[in-house]
Amino acid sequence: MSIMVTGGYGLVGSAAVRLLAQKGEEVVVYDIVARDAEFLRGIDGPRVKSVIGDTLDLPRLIDVMTDHQVEVVVHTAAPVSTDIAAKGRPYQTIRENIETVLNCAEAARLAKVRRFIHVGSGAVYGGGSEPANEETPLSPSGGAYGVSKAAGDMIVGMYGTHYGYVTEYVATRIVFVYGPGRAEEATYVGPLVAAALRSHEVAIPRGGDYRAEFTHTYDVARGLYLLAKAPRLQHAVYNIGTGRQYTLWEVADEIARQVPGTRVNVGPGLPEGRTIRRPLDIRRIAEELGYRPEYDLQAGVSSVKRWLTTGEF
Numbered sequence: 001m002s003i004m005v006t007g008g009y010g011l012v013g014s015a016a017v018r019l020l021a022q023k024g025e026e027v028v029v030y031d032i033v034a035r036d037a038e039f040l041r042g043i044d045g046p047r048v049k050s051v052i053g054d055t056l057d058l059p060r061l062i063d064v065m066t067d068h069q070v071e072v073v074v075h076t077a078a079p080v081s082t083d084i085a086a087k088g089r090p091y092q093t094i095r096e097n098i099e100t101v102l103n104c105a106e107a108a109r110l111a112k113v114r115r116f117i118h119v120g121s122g123a124v125y126g127g128g129s130e131p132a133n134e135e136t137p138l139s140p141s142g143g144a145y146g147v148s149k150a151a152g153d154m155i156v157g158m159y160g161t162h163y164g165y166v167t168e169y170v171a172t173r174i175v176f177v178y179g180p181g182r183a184e185e186a187t188y189v190g191p192l193v194a195a196a197l198r199s200h201e202v203a204i205p206r207g208g209d210y211r212a213e214f215t216h217t218y219d220v221a222r223g224l225y226l227l228a229k230a231p232r233l234q235h236a237v238y239n240i241g242t243g244r245q246y247t248l249w250e251v252a253d254e255i256a257r258q259v260p261g262t263r264v265n266v267g268p269g270l271p272e273g274r275t276i277r278r279p280l281d282i283r284r285i286a287e288e289l290g291y292r293p294e295y296d297l298q299a300g301v302s303s304v305k306r307w308l309t310t311g312e313f
Helices: 011-022 058-067 090-110 144-163 189-199 217-229 248-258 283-289 297-310
Strands: 002-006 027-031 048-052 070-075 115-121 168-174 201-204 237-239 263-266
Touching: 002 011, 011 027, 011 217, 027 058, 058 070, 058 090, 070 090, 070 217, 090 115, 090 144, 115 144, 115 217, 144 168, 168 217, 189 201, 189 248, 189 297, 201 248, 217 283, 237 283, 248 263, 248 297
Parallel strands: 002 027, 002 070, 027 048, 070 115, 115 168, 168 237, 201 263
Antiparallel strands: none
């Protein structure tokens, strides 16, 4: 029996694959791109199998889940993975993100997978200052991206309600993920560390007041691992985050502290088109599964810097 990670070469997926392999699990990496040893360096071996496939290809998904005797699917793949990437592409964002979730959920049902874990987004809670728990009504921010993620959660919930006797369906909600690997694809932290290393400057014309719950990929991976391995789950939705937000001024100052000589040039206000999202209430996963975030901003920036300068995780 194995655990399949869709989008296994992405920022979140590769972190999940690495942790699962380190824990001795049989892992199927399912991604549309060819195997990239750089992101999975050090975990080669018979326990990790790479399969090229598209999450928009339902027959392929069913065949892979069946042939590899997949017991748990961790669905991290998303054709459009940020609200910035979705800008100006509402039709493609909604169609592809929803179809991806629908295909993977249906394939898990038909292949009789034991548990399906969907990796969604805290964007479904919208903006505000009060922490959002899993019962908070959905009010998605981020335009087409937030709407597509909320729709994905609702699809997973529908499958759980009507077909949970075959497969257990779980939705997770994560926010502002960053970390080693595809560090420069993350929102803010990774690209800003890379810029500091290149030019010794962190420059954000406007946005110092922006607050976000920057969450390290390893913390997300740990939460997903706990959900995958739990004998039984009490709920169908779990937040995975840190519960703490940092301003971009704080991010820039921490990067400057760790990259000596870096100039900080960050203007006040919010970035264009951005609203401050609600922080996540993570008590459910903490109390039920023992989840605790291990990476604060200092440790997280250090890990990204190490990856960018030495290639070490």
